[in-house]
Amino acid sequence: MNQRTVARTIRHTGIGLHSGRPVHLEIHPAAAHSGIRFIRTDLSPHVEIVAHPHSVFDTALATRLGTEKAYVSTVEHLMAALFGLGIDNARVCVDAAEMPIVDGSAVPWLILLDEAGVEELEAARSIRVIKKPLEVVDPRDPTRFIRVEPSKHPRITYSIDFRNNALIGSQSLTLSLTGRSFCEALSHARTFCTAEEVDFMRSRGLARGGSLENAIVVSRTEGLLNSSGLRAPDEFVRHKILDCIGDLALLGTPISGHIIAHKAGHDLHTALAKLLIEESDAVEIRTVTAKNSRSSLARLLDFPSSLSEVPDFSSLSLVTG
Ligand SMILES: [Zn+2]
Incomplete structure (x- = not known):
């Protein structure tokens, strides 16, 4: 399967989660091998930021790419x-320091990209095949980790443990790590936070654009504050996997391996992405040519070219309550 870009330019206006201000965004087609690039069009001259693990400079509240002077936040x-x-290739022009939050999930983005259409380019796609296990552990809390192991079937296993919050609690999920699986089972899962985190962020002038329309908010005393309920009972762990896939997408190639994460977050996801670049002994980059497109590699590249090929997409994304 070849590399892809969007077939035409699409535009979107949304609200920045932290600024609360309108953000105008355009996604343009781009040439093969150019990758995903973010362009800050409100700065003069414009600043281009490549989506790459080495562009990550902050992961505290979201994944932020660029530098202190020019960055784009919440790209995941x-x-x-x-x-x-x-x-694989697109130019994302944005006139603010953060991406629009949309509904806190990836569904509006998928619908927007689907409207643009997908175009195949005349260039083969590469994948990263994991040869040896790699692991990142949080030195301050060794119970938090992410690792990747060799596996014939690309998979992700993610677990979370919110002991202080009965509604979230412990959740664990294993899914195949394919584009189709992402669209079907993960894209609808929304960002979540606790009511206490919202109070803390607001006290620091953040989350001004945050609302129950773009996040799940859980209160320790009152439970779920969103009257429309959850989109899935385990929406929390599904969103963590969505974040992890978004962070690992900074590599620009899919991963053939088994990713296992426990209580991880943007810090550990992006640290693993950096490790996958640095540890060349543990990773083999393979090009998927027409010759081997029928192999197991092709299954890994199960990327639908339109949402109409994903029958479960509309039913899952609309499920609430
Ligand atoms: Zn997220």
Whole structure:
């Protein structure tokens, strides 16, 4: 399967989660091997930021790419949607320091990209095949980790443990790591936070655009604050996998391996992405040519070229309550 881009330019206006201000965004087609690039069009001159693990400079509240002077924040949900439809190359022009939050999931991004359409380019796609296990552990809390192991079937296993919050609690899920699986089972899962985190962020002038329309908010005393309920009982762990896929998409190639994460977050996801670049002994980069497109590698590249090929997409994304 070849590399892809969007077939035409699409535009979207949304709200920045932290600024609460309108953000105008355009996604343009791009040439093969150019990758995903973010362009800050509100700065003069414009600043281009390559979606790459080495562009990550902050992961505290979201994944932020660029530098202190010029960055784009909260790129992970769009990056995950681009992965879902197998789009390797695009220019994302944005006139603010953060991406629109949309509904807190990747569904609006998938719908927008699907409207643009997917175009195959005349260039083969590469994948990263895991040869040896690699692991990142949080030195401050060794119970938090992410690792990747060799596996014939690309998979992700993610677990979370919110002991202080009965509604979230412990959740664990294993899914195949394909574009189709992302669209079907993960794209609808929304960002979540606790009511206490919202109070803390608001006290620091953040989350001004945050609302129950773009996040799940869980209160320790009152439970779920969203009257429409959850989109899945385990929506929390599904969103963590969505974030992880979006962060690993910074590599620009799919991964053939088994990713296992426990209580991880953007810090550990992006640290693993960096390790996958640095540890060349543990990773083999293979090009998927027409010759081996019928092999197991092709299954890994199960990227739908349109949402109409994903029958479960509409039913899952609309499920609430
Ligand atoms: Zn997220």
